[in-house]
Amino acid sequence: MKISIIRFFCCTLLMLFVITETIGQDIPKYDYLEVIVIQKANNSGRVKRIKVQEQKSLEGKQITIKQLEDLEGTSDLLNYMNAANWEFVDRQSIVSEENDPVWMSYIFRKRK
Secondary structure (H helix, E strand, O other): OHHHHHHHHHHHHHHHHHHHHHHHOOOOOEEEEEEEEEEOOOOOOOEEEEEOOOOHHHOOOOOOHHHHHOOOOHHHHHHHHHHOOOEEEEEEEEOOOOOOOEEEEEEEEEEO
């Protein structure tokens, strides 16, 4: 009788450990969003335009392309995305010529 109880508790403990380990291995899934910020080259980084292309990650979300494109600066963009629970991930820039505008790609992610 005593051995059966010990076996039962050992099996229960083992199953609890396996279930906990399986839940802990779940990989979070994210939606990614790219926002293009076009800045003037010789005007101390002043934003000329914010551009957002139609993206699958915007479907069913609170934010819209029109709201994003109406923002006036990068600080407004970062504050707006932070308020909507989008996490800033990366920024890359492309400069082709000296007097051409600077294209900045901002990447955000949000947990699904």
